[in-house]
């Protein structure tokens with residue numbers, strides 16, 4: 001048997017890339033992505049690469065075959081690929097709803113099913129990248145909130161179903177993380193710079209998260225140190241969901257210094 005293999009979906013960018021870099025310290029890493037930058041990233045970083053759309057069952061079957069043929073095992077599966085659609089529900093089409101739900105949550109169900117035998121054979125583990133949007137309401141993001149809430153729920157269900165096979169399943173909920181996904185969102189707004197600043201101020205740590213803030217928690221849940229942790233959700237949000245914003249006047253002062 002060769003070194004451990006970790007498969008990271010959406011591994012060409014952001015949180016997936018930072019996670020893949022950490023997991024590389026423990027064995028082979030295969031990144032799956034639909035973005036053409038996949039090949040360059042994999043070459044530069046020393047990862048294996050597989051071009052795949054995580055919404056496609058056929059692509060998951062190809063990935064499973066590739067893993068069997070090339071590596072013979074799968075120890076860690078990180079469902080990280082995701083997409084957001086920030087718009088009022090009445091401006092969200094059926095196609096938008098399907099894209100968000102298929103990318104963010106159906107992919108977890110289909111992918112885990114297609115990798116089931118490999119995960120069981122390795123007594124491996126699954127880590128799902130959800131979001132704080134699973135835990136609190138968010139304006140103009142009903143499809144995204146639905147998808148991430150479902151990811152956390154599915155994490156628990158699969159943890160129970162896979163526990164007898166020695167496979168652990170956990171999730172991580174990042175707060176607002178400075179990645180290309182968030183940059184694209186701000187770029188799409190007329191007052192993106194201001195919106196970004198307002199978001200920073202909502203995080204008690206006084207800054208957005210980075211992909212490097214999130215990756216260690218994913219890697220921990222994927223590693224032997226996590227021992228008996230399964231069905232758990234780890235929130236990495238700089239205190240965002242720990243606080244309720246009373247407004248600056250409540251404590252008698254002006255706006256807090258965010259530095």
Ligand SMILES: NC(=O)c1ccc[n+]([C@@H]2O[C@H](COP(=O)([O-])OP(=O)(O)OC[C@H]3O[C@@H](n4cnc5c(N)ncnc54)[C@H](O)[C@@H]3O)[C@@H](O)[C@H]2O)c1
Nearest residue numbers: 010013014015033034035053054081082131176177179181
């Ligand atoms: N950035 C944030 O603020 C934030 C906060 C909470 C949760 N998340 C979640 O973290 C995960 C990673 O997001 P990120 O911020 O690193 O985004 P990102 O856009 O930087 O990276 C996402 C990657 O997933 C890939 N991808 C998207 N759809 C795919 C598909 N159908 N098939 C294959 N690959 C696909 C993209 O090509 C991209 O490389 C997502 O699930 C996202 O919802 C992000």
